[in-house]
Amino acid sequence: MNDLLIRNASIIDGTGQAPFDGDLLVRDARIAAVGSIGEEPGVQVIDASGLTLMPGLIDAHCHITFDEPCSNDELFFHRRAGLAAIIAARNVQRLLRAGVTGFLDADCIYDLGVDLRDAINSGVIEGPRMATGGYALLTSVGGTAGQLIPDTGTRGYAKIVSNQAEIVAEVRRQVKTGVDWIKVHVTGLVPQQRDAGEIQAWSLDELRCVCDAAHELGVSVVGHCRNATSIRNSVRAGMDMILHATFMDEPALEEVIEAKVPLVPTFTFQANLADYGDRVGANEDLREVFRREIEDSAQTLRRAYDAGVPLLCGSESGFSLTPYGDWHYRELQVFVEALGLTPLQAISCATREGARALGLEGQVGELAEGQFADLLLFDGDPAADVKILGERSRIKAVYVGGHAIDLEDREPARRPIPGWRASAYSDAILRRRDVIC
Numbered sequence: 001m002n003d004l005l006i007r008n009a010s011i012i013d014g015t016g017q018a019p020f021d022g023d024l025l026v027r028d029a030r031i032a033a034v035g036s037i038g039e040e041p042g043v044q045v046i047d048a049s050g051l052t053l054m055p056g057l058i059d060a061h062c063h064i065t066f067d068e069p070c071s072n073d074e075l076f077f078h079r080r081a082g083l084a085a086i087i088a089a090r091n092v093q094r095l096l097r098a099g100v101t102g103f104l105d106a107d108c109i110y111d112l113g114v115d116l117r118d119a120i121n122s123g124v125i126e127g128p129r130m131a132t133g134g135y136a137l138l139t140s141v142g143g144t145a146g147q148l149i150p151d152t153g154t155r156g157y158a159k160i161v162s163n164q165a166e167i168v169a170e171v172r173r174q175v176k177t178g179v180d181w182i183k184v185h186v187t188g189l190v191p192q193q194r195d196a197g198e199i200q201a202w203s204l205d206e207l208r209c210v211c212d213a214a215h216e217l218g219v220s221v222v223g224h225c226r227n228a229t230s231i232r233n234s235v236r237a238g239m240d241m242i243l244h245a246t247f248m249d250e251p252a253l254e255e256v257i258e259a260k261v262p263l264v265p266t267f268t269f270q271a272n273l274a275d276y277g278d279r280v281g282a283n284e285d286l287r288e289v290f291r292r293e294i295e296d297s298a299q300t301l302r303r304a305y306d307a308g309v310p311l312l313c314g315s316e317s318g319f320s321l322t323p324y325g326d327w328h329y330r331e332l333q334v335f336v337e338a339l340g341l342t343p344l345q346a347i348s349c350a351t352r353e354g355a356r357a358l359g360l361e362g363q364v365g366e367l368a369e370g371q372f373a374d375l376l377l378f379d380g381d382p383a384a385d386v387k388i389l390g391e392r393s394r395i396k397a398v399y400v401g402g403h404a405i406d407l408e409d410r411e412p413a414r415r416p417i418p419g420w421r422a423s424a425y426s427d428a429i430l431r432r433r434d435v436i437c
């Protein structure tokens with residue numbers, strides 16, 4: 001690969017510092033220099049006058065194998081392993097075209113993540129830099145899918161573990177296959193407590209068991225936690241990153257701050273449901289619940305941020321409310337509007353801090369010498385308004401490891417796949433009294 005010189009750009013370097021005018025030199029997949037750089041023979045030159053050059057976005061919470069289901073029934077009972085893998089190979093390209101150059105998928109259906117990551121890394125398919133888990137570990141209490149989760153075995157993205165021997169065996173099996181992360185579904189929904197939100201579905205000892213087994217083998221652990229005790233216990237157990245981290249109380253916040261555990265709030269799904277759910281017929285009660293989750297938790301997360309806890313941007317892309325390629329920028333918008341971060345701080349969460357999700361802290365996510373050249377060349381100033389990162393026509397170039405991505409959408413139009421989507425008989429019950437007077 002030839003050296004590449006991008007000249008005269010307005011540079012947002014991902015550290016949070018103000019944009020500055022400069023050039024950037026790419027050599028052997030990495031950034032060789034940033035600043036004022038002279039042209040040399042044999043170097044490909046791009047004039048970026050009037051454009052912003054920034055690190056590519058890193059989405060720390062993405063479900064690349066789900067393929068946008070409208071319901072848990074569809075996700076758990078309408079997906080097939082082979083086709084899910086083929087479609088995921090398409091969907092990673094939608095991320096690239098949206099300026100996402102790295103993502104973490106902590107739990108894939110059919111344990112597909114390692115295969116997908118290795119296909120990207122070896123050049124079988126083009127995709128963003130990917131870190132992956134395998135099955136999410138659940139107890140038989142279940143996760144957010146309630147009784148769709150069986151008491152034993154696997155279903156969809158879940159592996160059910162019921163004692164410490166099973167926990168250790170599954171962690172070791174996943175590490176053997178090559179996962180980057182172990183994912184634990186720490187909280188789940190049970191009918192008795194629906195109004196109270198999710199409950200902790202693991203004991204503290206079990207959480208310690210997961211973390212110890214994974215850490216002994218050099219693998220990090222990430223947990224889905226949507227209540228205070230689960231966050232506190234996950235921190236005590238030694239968890240390396242927490243997804244959602246909502247509904248924290250003071251003691252939980254104190255322990256998170258003490259341990260500086262990175263958090264991935266992932267408000268995009270909730271924000272989409274609350275703001276646009278009516279356009280897609282979303283359940284009204286659910287919309288209120290999710291609106292409240294953002295309101296309740298935004299200031300607590302802001303306090304964590306102010307105390308030095310890293311916040312990462314995750315979009316929960318992969319559901320019908322968060323399709324691939326559309327909403328990866330939206331978490332930055334929520335960070336600005338609900339948490340009160342500046343646009344540059346939010347960009348830093350989505351770039352430099354995002355590197356933690358890839359296990360590449362200090363190696364990607366900043367425009368600095370020695371880092372991987374994962375770049376976004378953009379027409380507009382996201383430091384003034386992060387929302388414009390969602391405007392596709394402004395994306396002028398995307399590079400992963402210095403390699404230019406073809407931004408043309410060459411996907412054939414997709415037609416319905418037999419059995420892939422859940423279909424309802426109707427939206428409501430046909431009562432005689434409602435139709436015959």
Ligand SMILES: [Zn+2]
Pocket residue numbers: 061063316
């Ligand atoms: Zn998720």
